[in-house]
Amino acid sequence: MNGNTLKYSRITGTGSHLPPRRLSNADMVADLAQRGIETSDDWIVERTGIRARHFAAHGVTCSDMAVDAARHALEAAGRRPSDIDLIIVATSTPDMVFPSTACLVQQKLGAFGGAAFDVQAVCSGFVYALTVADSLIRTGAATRALVIGSEIFSRILDFDDRTTCVLFGDGAGAVVLEASERPGLLASELHADGRHVEILCVPGTVAGGKVTGNPLLRMDGQAVFRLAVNVLDSVARAVLAKAGKTEADIDWLVPHQANIRIMQGTARKLKLPLDKLIATVHEHGNTSAASVPLALDVAVRDGRIKPGHTVMLEGVGGGFTWGAVLLDL
Numbered sequence: 001m002n003g004n005t006l007k008y009s010r011i012t013g014t015g016s017h018l019p020p021r022r023l024s025n026a027d028m029v030a031d032l033a034q035r036g037i038e039t040s041d042d043w044i045v046e047r048t049g050i051r052a053r054h055f056a057a058h059g060v061t062c063s064d065m066a067v068d069a070a071r072h073a074l075e076a077a078g079r080r081p082s083d084i085d086l087i088i089v090a091t092s093t094p095d096m097v098f099p100s101t102a103c104l105v106q107q108k109l110g111a112f113g114g115a116a117f118d119v120q121a122v123c124s125g126f127v128y129a130l131t132v133a134d135s136l137i138r139t140g141a142a143t144r145a146l147v148i149g150s151e152i153f154s155r156i157l158d159f160d161d162r163t164t165c166v167l168f169g170d171g172a173g174a175v176v177l178e179a180s181e182r183p184g185l186l187a188s189e190l191h192a193d194g195r196h197v198e199i200l201c202v203p204g205t206v207a208g209g210k211v212t213g214n215p216l217l218r219m220d221g222q223a224v225f226r227l228a229v230n231v232l233d234s235v236a237r238a239v240l241a242k243a244g245k246t247e248a249d250i251d252w253l254v255p256h257q258a259n260i261r262i263m264q265g266t267a268r269k270l271k272l273p274l275d276k277l278i279a280t281v282h283e284h285g286n287t288s289a290a291s292v293p294l295a296l297d298v299a300v301r302d303g304r305i306k307p308g309h310t311v312m313l314e315g316v317g318g319g320f321t322w323g324a325v326l327l328d329l
């Protein structure tokens with residue numbers, strides 16, 4: 001643990017990784033047709049906004065993608081792996097039961113000695129991980145963190161279930177979060193409601209040397225949709241109030257990228273013009289804990305999100321979990 005007297009944390013670099021293999025909706029329609037499963041580009045686009053997703057190649061792991069995203073974030077921040085004293089990986093698709101994906105990332109980066117652990121909050125994972133890292137930095141327990149969201153959902157999809165398999169993709173996003181005299185993270189809120197465990201889960205487990213139960217994702221899409229619309233609005237307002245800001249102070253909204261209808265509905269409720277909404281769901285699908293940092297990195301690198309801008313990050317997903325972070329870049 002490195003003591004410091006700096007009061008705040010701020011993001012100093014972003015990075016991401018997308019597997020090279022891109023599957024358009026047409027590719028998915030063709031692949032699923034071979035299994036006797038019927039879907040269409042029209043259905044997927046109309047219901048979700050998704051036009052393509054990326055799937056990792058056989059043998060590529062969650063930590064491989066996390067490391068690539070982390071290297072880009074470190075480069076953007078002008079930092080080396082040895083500068084990092086905390087690694088948090090948000091993932092629901094870790095390489096192993098244990099050790100944590102964060103420890104594998106530490107091994108691959110060669111950034112030894114600092115704390116490293118995973119956060120499991122499904123699609124809210126990055127917002128959870130960022131809040132934990134901010135807390136550790138503000139208490140002086142860490143000074144420079146890598147906060148990563150990395151997921152290989154293609155490995156837990158049921159390709160006989162058209163209601164879920166067309167929705168998800170693989171990828172990773174990362175930020176370097178550093179102790180700072182100037183405020184970066186302004187406020188955050190994290191929530192969960194375990195009464196809704198059943199509506200989005202992978203109920204299988206490893207026991208007695210084999211997987212028991214169903215190790216594939218299942219979701220009650222409509223139940224998730226209804227909850228998501230409500231909590232994304234209320235949590236954004238709670239975070240704004242905590243930070244002493246209003247909707248008018250938001251330069252960019254970067255919500256979890258699951259469904260364009262949910263994202264646009266959230267922007268409208270916050271009275272934000274849709275051109276303040278960062279949307280990558282059409283190209284990435286739902287990459288769970290990776291979706292927010294991936295979208296953030298895309299918008300930073302294409303020049304929309306600039307230093308000094310105020311950004312609202314929002315996550316929502318299995319658990320049921322949700323949360324938001326308001327930050328100045």
Ligand code: ACO
Nearest residue numbers: 039040043047122123162163221222224225258259317318
């Ligand atoms: N292709 C064609 N038809 C389909 C497909 C498909 N891929 N999937 C479902 N259908 C059919 C259904 O069978 C149904 O047919 P029926 O009316 O004859 O029974 C019809 O389409 C409508 O199905 P619904 O489930 O009612 O479709 P809905 O409009 O609710 O959209 C969706 C489904 C896209 C899943 C939506 O509910 C949604 O986005 N939910 C939220 C998901 C989300 O936000 N997840 C975030 C968290 S993810 C995480 O944490 C891992």
